[in-house]
Structure formats: structure tokens, C-alpha cells
Amino acid sequence: MSKEAILGAIRRGLKRGELPADQRAMLEARLASHPRHLLPARSRLPRAEQVALFIRNVEKEFGSVTRLPNMAAIPQAVADYLAAQNLPARFAMAPHPELKRIKWADHPMLEIETRQGHPTDLVSLQHGYAGVAETGTLMLPSDPHRPTTLNLLPDTEMVVLRASRIVGAYEEAWDLLRAEHKDKLTGSFMPRNIMWVTGPSRSADIEQTLELGAHGPRALHILLVDDDPSAKA
Amino acid sequence: MISTSPQFVENASRAMADAGLQKALGTAKGAFLQRRAAAVANLPEFESLRDTARDIKNHTLANLDFYLEKFAENVERAGGKVHWCSTPDEARAAVLEICRKANAKTVTKGKSIISEELGINHHLEEHGITPVETDLGEYIIQLRGEIPSHIIAPAFHLNREDWEADFRRAHTDLDPDRVFHERRDILSEARTRLREKFLAADVGITGANFLIAETGSSVIVTNEGNGDLTQTLPRVHIALASIEKVVPTLEDATSLLRVLARSATGQDFSVYTTFSTGIRRKGDLDGPEEYHVVLIDGGRSNMIGTEFQEMLRCIRCAACMNHCPVYGATGGHAYGWVYPGPMGSVLTPSLIGVKEAGHLPNASTFCGRCESVCPVKIPLPKLMRHWREREFERHLQPGAIRSGLNIWAWFAKRPGMYRLASRLGIGAMGLLGRKKGAFKSLPFAGGWTQGRDLPVPQGRTFMDEYARRQRAGASR
Numbered sequence A: 001m002s003k004e005a006i007l008g009a010i011r012r013g014l015k016r017g018e019l020p021a022d023q024r025a026m027l028e029a030r031l032a033s034h035p036r037h038l039l040p041a042r043s044r045l046p047r048a049e050q051v052a053l054f055i056r057n058v059e060k061e062f063g064s065v066t067r068l069p070n071m072a073a074i075p076q077a078v079a080d081y082l083a084a085q086n087l088p089a090r091f092a093m094a095p096h097p098e099l100k101r102i103k104w105a106d107h108p109m110l111e112i113e114t115r116q117g118h119p120t121d122l123v124s125l126q127h128g129y130a131g132v133a134e135t136g137t138l139m140l141p142s143d144p145h146r147p148t149t150l151n152l153l154p155d156t157e158m159v160v161l162r163a164s165r166i167v168g169a170y171e172e173a174w175d176l177l178r179a180e181h182k183d184k185l186t187g188s189f190m191p192r193n194i195m196w197v198t199g200p201s202r203s204a205d206i207e208q209t210l211e212l213g214a215h216g217p218r219a220l221h222i223l224l225v226d227d228d229p230s231a232k233a
Numbered sequence B: 001m002i003s004t005s006p007q008f009v010e011n012a013s014r015a016m017a018d019a020g021l022q023k024a025l026g027t028a029k030g031a032f033l034q035r036r037a038a039a040v041a042n043l044p045e046f047e048s049l050r051d052t053a054r055d056i057k058n059h060t061l062a063n064l065d066f067y068l069e070k071f072a073e074n075v076e077r078a079g080g081k082v083h084w085c086s087t088p089d090e091a092r093a094a095v096l097e098i099c100r101k102a103n104a105k106t107v108t109k110g111k112s113i114i115s116e117e118l119g120i121n122h123h124l125e126e127h128g129i130t131p132v133e134t135d136l137g138e139y140i141i142q143l144r145g146e147i148p149s150h151i152i153a154p155a156f157h158l159n160r161e162d163w164e165a166d167f168r169r170a171h172t173d174l175d176p177d178r179v180f181h182e183r184r185d186i187l188s189e190a191r192t193r194l195r196e197k198f199l200a201a202d203v204g205i206t207g208a209n210f211l212i213a214e215t216g217s218s219v220i221v222t223n224e225g226n227g228d229l230t231q232t233l234p235r236v237h238i239a240l241a242s243i244e245k246v247v248p249t250l251e252d253a254t255s256l257l258r259v260l261a262r263s264a265t266g267q268d269f270s271v272y273t274t275f276s277t278g279i280r281r282k283g284d285l286d287g288p289e290e291y292h293v294v295l296i297d298g299g300r301s302n303m304i305g306t307e308f309q310e311m312l313r314c315i316r317c318a319a320c321m322n323h324c325p326v327y328g329a330t331g332g333h334a335y336g337w338v339y340p341g342p343m344g345s346v347l348t349p350s351l352i353g354v355k356e357a358g359h360l361p362n363a364s365t366f367c368g369r370c371e372s373v374c375p376v377k378i379p380l381p382k383l384m385r386h387w388r389e390r391e392f393e394r395h396l397q398p399g400a401i402r403s404g405l406n407i408w409a410w411f412a413k414r415p416g417m418y419r420l421a422s423r424l425g426i427g428a429m430g431l432l433g434r435k436k437g438a439f440k441s442l443p444f445a446g447g448w449t450q451g452r453d454l455p456v457p458q459g460r461t462f463m464d465e466y467a468r469r470q471r472a473g474a475s476r
Helices: A002-013 A021-033 A047-060 A071-084 A170-180 B005-017 B019-028 B031-041 B046-062 B064-077 B088-101 B113-118 B120-126 B136-144 B160-170 B183-200 B226-232 B250-264 B307-313 B325-330 B341-352 B369-373 B380-393 B399-412 B415-432 B446-451 B462-475
Strands: A064-068 A090-093 A111-114 A123-127 A130-132 A137-141 A156-162 A193-197 A219-225 B081-085 B106-109 B130-133 B203-206 B210-212 B217-222 B236-242 B272-276 B290-296
Touching: A002 B064, A002 B081, A021 B064, A047 A064, A047 A219, A064 A071, A071 A156, A071 A219, A130 A170, A137 A156, A137 A170, A170 B250, B005 B019, B005 B325, B031 B250, B046 B064, B046 B250, B046 B307, B064 B081, B064 B290, B081 B088, B088 B113, B088 B120, B088 B203, B088 B236, B088 B290, B106 B120, B106 B183, B106 B226, B113 B120, B113 B236, B120 B130, B130 B136, B136 B160, B136 B183, B160 B183, B183 B226, B203 B226, B210 B250, B217 B226, B217 B236, B217 B250, B226 B236, B226 B272, B307 B341, B307 B380, B325 B341, B341 B369, B341 B380, B369 B380, B399 B415, B415 B462
Parallel strands: A064 A219, A090 A111, A090 A123, A123 A156, A156 A219, B081 B290, B106 B130, B106 B203, B203 B236, B236 B290
Antiparallel strands: A130 A137, A137 A193, A193 B272, B210 B217, B217 B272
16 A cells, blocks of 8 residues: 555654654644744734725735725626726626625616626626735635636626625634634535635746736726725725 | 756756747846845745744654645545555556546646656556646647746746747647737637636646645645636546645645745735635535545655755745756756756755766755745755765766866865965966966866866965965064
């Protein structure tokens, strides 16, 4: 068995056999406590400044952000954005309860299909789980309400994100997931897929020169809902 | 993969005379360096984070057996399967078997350098399965039948004209007279072409930047999104990873990610950092139904407990080659195998033998820039020196080098003789060259003077000059 051969060779190199019980217990405890390391000071800010840092970083990475007072403002903001980009008023939407609750019917010109992404989709609307101010990064975990393909196949991805879900550092987003998410298959917190997305897709493979619009979305637009009084500008 | 590392000297000479390659190296030169410097300057904690990154990797390597078993346990809990492979042969067989069981005709691939090490594409083709590289750089490399010349920028050696010519040659169904106004037009054509391939693929193969023991996840870091399409759309996902990729927790991976993109492309964070954990869950609308991790040793376990264990900290950012004057002059292909630059000069002899790759540790000026930028602080020059010692011990160098070194060593052990000989040598050369100012050629040093002139020695030896100044100082 190669497994035994590999583990045996590692142990020979380390000049020991299997780990003794007390050392195993120490390592198990490290896994259970998953200690944080140094967090950069740049995101250790009051809430309002954290949100401002998030927006600045998204824009630095060629994404765009519209701030909205509440969820009810989303349909109009979507319609305006699509019109401004010369895009048809048609998109694939994540079947997330918060998105489904929005009164889309008041905006009949928007054609919406609630489903995963399809190869011919021009636009998608995803539900953002969290945002990380440190680098302007979205955390998009997969679950039945948040299909991964919506982040990949459309030309333009729009993401609804609540300001209360913006944290400073990645570690704080892991804390949210550890506390809130329960995976039915493993009993642990990790879903099948988590994408951390920082701006639209790009490549620098041709002469080390950056070009936007590789295989993923060519544009990333965030609809940021100000649901956190302490985070308002 | 078969290496041409034994021909490093010839490869390097050819590379230096290749006008196209030199143009590409000239264009690229500085881009990665400036971006990295800017990203590092923008994060005051960067130096401390390098220490953290080094310590996380050291802790993991000291307990590698524990963390690999923990990782495998958690992959299986999430419905995945781990294939432990000691050798490249075993890994190729494991990949082929998974593809056959899936009745795969085409396989899409995200960029994976371990896949190059294993020669996966060739093996699949031999068995009637078509592999399609989807990373833009890897795609053109596959069209050209080459190997990557850089671990994060596979097409580092190509110019825009090469891209245009190759696309015209390969995409024969398109108008041959089409114009590529901008680089973006090239990118756009690849995007359209590869979209069809993504949708047709039965299996997607990616590499892994990290494996996470705590959760059983494989992590990929990309900018294009091709790796994500590769691991999301097909029914079967295979992640190829070598054993040293494992880290204990998400927090550990996060700290390493903070130094990875900054060291590699100079971005604060790559566009897509994706954690894959097992199979499609009940109710999920997308994602693969099978998840396999092919875990490869390939000679790495033999490095543990040796002076080369430190090399296993490497997170493949390519900062060392981006900052290497030798890589900058020859490009990556001269190194003759998968891993070029300083990290390759240390790793390649470990994996394919010092007999095969003994030239590579000599391809260094020992300027130390590689070590100074390494995000996990691998002492690359020291490790190259270890290989030079081993090469010498095993009598792998040509006779001229060995006897030259022996003569030098005889004098070096006898300081009086050394000083006398250098005084005589310098005096003679000073007399001979007094009128010329520089030697265009010298006996026994034709290779050296071929590329440059040796200035005629001025005055006295260093030791004589030093002694004179000491005396002058004492009498002041």
C-alpha cells in the first residue's frame, strides 16, 4: 500500500514512529482551536471605515459598488445598472430566500429566472455571504441557495451584500462560517465550495500585461445594502 | 517528464542567442518585480508574515504524517476519495483509472505544475483521452507542444506575435485574415474557444495550492476563473497535489495566502481563491458528483530529515525566479525540467537526481536575491551549495573543474604560498597588459573571456594593500 509506504518514509525522515498519544492530543487541540496568526492592522478600523475600505479595495480591483438604503431599493438599482451597461434587463438569480422576498413584481421590465448559471447567461444576481475589507473580497459559499455557476458563467455578475456582513480580515469571515453554517453531509461547517472573489476575472499571460475578462465574469458589481447603522458613511 | 537538464550549458547558450526569447524576457523584465515591491510596501506586516508563513510550514512538515492522515479522513467524510501515490507511475495510473470509470473522452485542466511533473497529458493521450489545458498560458503551450517556462506564467517566453501566429494556425475555422487589434482580442478568442471545451468535458483536473487537514479541502488560486470552471462543471473533479501541500487549518492557509499573491503577481489577493470540499451536496444545483484527490510523493518524503527538508516549504510563488539574474538571462526552458530558477535548481536534483540535474545548482551567481524575497524564507543559496558539495563528492564534475579546484585548494590551505603566487601572477599580468589596459583572451580562461575582457591588474594584491594601510594607520 502506497499510503503506508509514504507515511513510513516520512516517519523515517523524522526519525520517529507514529506520534505518541500526548503529541497527537496537542495537534488535535491545535486543530480544534485553529489559532489565528497576525492580522494586518489595515482592517482594524471602526465599522464605517471598514465598509469604506471594502469599497475602495473592490474598486481598486476593477469591481464596482452601489450603496443602497435597503433591500427594497435593489430592483431599481439593478435596472439602472443594466441600462447603464447597455445590457438587456434579464438575469439568472440565486434562489436565496432574501432575494426571492424582494418585490420584483413592481418592476415588470426585469426578466428573472431563479436557477443556477447557464453558459449563455449574460448577467447573474448572487447572494453574498460576507465581504472582507482587507482586500475587497467577497465570500461566496455554495449551497442550494447559492449556486457556484452564477459566479462563473455569466459575463456580468451582480452580488447583493449587506453592510452588516462586511468584516475586516478573512479570519473574521471564517468565524462567521464556523458559527453559522452546518453541512448536512459532514456535520462540520464547510460547504462543498467556497469562492473568495476579488474583482472580475483577468489574465496577464500575454506579455505579463493585465487584461480583464478571461474565463469568468468580465464585470463584477456589488449592490451594498446599508443595514448596519454603525457602518453608514 | 524527460529532462534536458544535463544539457543546461548548451540550453543556456542557445537561449542567450534566441532573439525572440530575449525580446520576451526583456518585455517581462521588471513587471513582476515592481508589482511585488509595491504590494509589499503596501503591507507593513509583510516581513513578520514571512516568519509566520515559515513557521506554519515547519510545524506542518514536522507532523506531516499526522496532517496527511487527518486530511484524508476529512476528504472521505465529505464523500471524496484520496489516492495515495508513491511514484509518478502510480499517479498516472490512478488518474487514468478515474477517467476510464467516468467514460471520459475529454478532460479539461486547470493549471497544475505537478501535472507537468507527472506527464498526465501525454499519458491520457496515449490512452485515447483528450486533455484540454484551459489556463490561457497553458493553452498556448499545449498548442505549441512545449512545456511551461515559468511556474506561474507558463508562456513567459512568448511575444504577442507568437500568440497571434499560433491562434491563426490552430483555429482554422475562423477568418484567417482577422485582425488582433489588442491583447484583449487574443484573450477573447481563447475564451470563446475554451467555453465549448468546458461544457463538453467529462472530468476536470486541477492542481492544489494548499490542502487543508482540518476540513479535507483542496484550494486553488487563479485569476482567470478557468480552474473554477474546470472543477465545477464536469461530473468528476480530480485534484492533483503533492504531499507537502497540506496545512493544518483555514487560519494557517489564510496566513500563507496573504504572502502568496503578493510574492507571485504582486496582487494583494488573487481574483479567485477557491476551497473545494467533497462532492455535490443534496439540494445543490451544481458541482461535481465525484471528488478525488491524487496525493503524490514523487521523491518528496526522501527530503524529510535531510538538509533539503526546507525546500518542502515552497508555495510555488515564483518570486525566486522573477528576481534571479540567471533566469532573467536564459528563461525557464534552459533548466530542462518542470521547475526553473532557484527553486528548480534545488528541487530538481532532489526529484530526478543530482547526476541528471547537477548543473542546475551551479547556475547561480549566489547574489542571494531569491532568498531575500522568498515568502517562506527558504535559504536557496545554501541549499544550492549543498548540491554543489554533493556533486563534487560524487565526482560528477568534469576533470578540468576538479583538478582546477584541487590546485586552488592546495594554495588556499597555504596562505604564504597563496599570497606569493597571487603577487607573482598580478605582477606578471600587470607587466604584460600595461599597454592594452585589458585582456581579450587568456590561456585556460577562453570560456570566461569569450563574453568579456579582464581588466589588467592595477597595483598590488589585496593582502599587500591591506598590510600597507595597517602599517600606515599604526604609524599615524
